[in-house]
Amino acid sequence: MQAFNFTMPTKFYVGCGQVNQLKELAPQYGKKAMVCAAKDTMRQLGILDRVVGLLKDAGLEVSIIDDVEPNPRDVDIDRQVQFFLSEGCDFTIGLGGGSALDTAKAVAFMAAQNPGDSVRDYLAGGSKSDLADVKKPYPVICITTTAGTGSEATKWFVITNTINHDKPGVGHDLLMPSVSIVDPDLMMTMPPSVTRACGIDVLFHAMEAYLAKCANAFTDACALEAIRLVIKYLGRAIENGANDKEAREYMAWANTLGGIVIGEGNSGTVAIHALGHSVGGQTNTAHGLTMCPLAVPYLEMTWDADIERHAKLTRLFGYGDDTMTQQQLAELCPKAMKGVLERFGCDITLKDLGVTEEMIEPMTDSVFQTMAGVLNNSLKPFTREDVIALYKKSM
Numbered sequence: 222m223q224a225f226n227f228t229m230p231t232k233f234y235v236g237c238g239q240v241n242q243l244k245e246l247a248p249q250y251g252k253k254a255m256v257c258a259a260k261d262t263m264r265q266l267g268i269l270d271r272v273v274g275l276l277k278d279a280g281l282e283v284s285i286i287d288d289v290e291p292n293p294r295d296v297d298i299d300r301q302v303q304f305f306l307s308e309g310c311d312f313t314i315g316l317g318g319g320s321a322l323d324t325a326k327a328v329a330f331m332a333a334q335n336p337g338d339s340v341r342d343y344l345a346g347g348s349k350s351d352l353a354d355v356k357k358p359y360p361v362i363c364i365t366t367t368a369g370t371g372s373e374a375t376k377w378f379v380i381t382n383t384i385n386h387d388k389p390g391v392g393h394d395l396l397m398p399s400v401s402i403v404d405p406d407l408m409m410t411m412p413p414s415v416t417r418a419c420g421i422d423v424l425f426h427a428m429e430a431y432l433a434k435c436a437n438a439f440t441d442a443c444a445l446e447a448i449r450l451v452i453k454y455l456g457r458a459i460e461n462g463a464n465d466k467e468a469r470e471y472m473a474w475a476n477t478l479g480g481i482v483i484g485e486g487n488s489g490t491v492a493i494h495a496l497g498h499s500v501g502g503q504t505n506t507a508h509g510l511t512m513c514p515l516a517v518p519y520l521e522m523t524w525d526a527d528i529e530r531h532a533k534l535t536r537l538f539g540y541g542d543d544t545m546t547q548q549q550l551a552e553l554c555p556k557a558m559k560g561v562l563e564r565f566g567c568d569i570t571l572k573d574l575g576v577t578e579e580m581i582e583p584m585t586d587s588v589f590q591t592m593a594g595v596l597n598n599s600l601k602p603f604t605r606e607d608v609i610a611l612y613k614k615s616m
């Protein structure tokens with residue numbers, strides 16, 4: 222067995238009603254909270270009011286940013302950091318999906334660094350991207366209202382660089398949230414389109430972590446369970462999410478498991494995410510959908526790199542039978558992937574997402590500049606020509 226290590230510094234509260242714990246938890250991190258909430262939805266659904274009410278009941282002051290949009294941008298983070306400092310906040314609370322949680326992490330991180338720094342300095346290619354000598358960030362509480370990204374369980378935030386359209390991640394052990402609340406009650410009203418885009422991201426986190434070079438016994442256990450749960454519950458959550466509490470509960474748990482495997486478990490994702498990030502940077506598409514066009518061509522290129530693992534995936538996806546050899550099952554994996562994407566309404570091409578042939582060169586540059594580590598986590602090596610070929614097959 223490959224040796225591995227893991228730590229779980231975040232306190233997790235998982236299950237219906239757990240958001241109420243905020244009243245006891247939040248005062249442990251200071252007197253004034255800055256809530257970073259997803260634009261429009263958190264207010265419209267009454268979730269922002271509920272969270273602010275819990276904080277005020279606990280005697281805290283609250284400052285609010287409720288204009289966090291998908292794919293947070295460097296310029297927005299810099300503006301929000303100034304707000305955090307001018308308001309004299311002690312900690313951040315991310316409320317929403319991955320963008321809100323990443324914003325809370327990025328603001329808490331940047332507010333503690335040197336005045337005048339931009340978050341862009343810390344992104345790939347920036348003057349401080351080696352993250353040497355970073356100061357300890359302010360505490361972060363993550364309250365996830367979607368089942369995707371797994372950001373509540375990772376040491377990463379992802380920010381769009383508005384100058385070159387890269388979408389790199391910044392990862393540091395000090396960026397683990399202090400507390401993460403995963404309350405399926407807050408997810409019941411998520412519309413089907415968001416449930417789909419977030420839920421399919423969970424599948425990619427778990428599947429890619431299982432197919433990663435640095436997969437280990439800990440990440441395998443979490444990843445296989447997350448895949449099983451997504452296959453069983455994502456369709457129900459998309460079709461009847463407003464009423465199917467069980468589907469929401471298990472998708473919420475699958476999401477957190479997926480976050481643990483890509484973040485704390487040190488397993489990470491592979492070329493599918495590496496290439497998907499550049500698609501997001503160019504087109505501003507919902508993150509989860511950016512990987513869908515790449516998955517089948519990727520598996521066609523790599524299924525024979527580990528027969529046993531791809532065979533197992535095929536069976537988990539509900540394809541093949543016990544009479545087939547491991548080789549036959551592994552070879553079937555791309556087809557099984559296609560079937561899963563069709564079933565969840567995610568069988569799309571890069572063209573569907575607005576990608577043009579002219580974007581392939583800059584997207585490829587971006588993969589090697591910002592996601593080389595993730596790309597190299599794939600079971601097979603990927604040259605520049607391989608990346609271009611994968612993009613072209615996904616058009």
Ligand SMILES: [Fe+2]
Binds near residue numbers: 370422425426494508
């Ligand atoms: Fe993702």
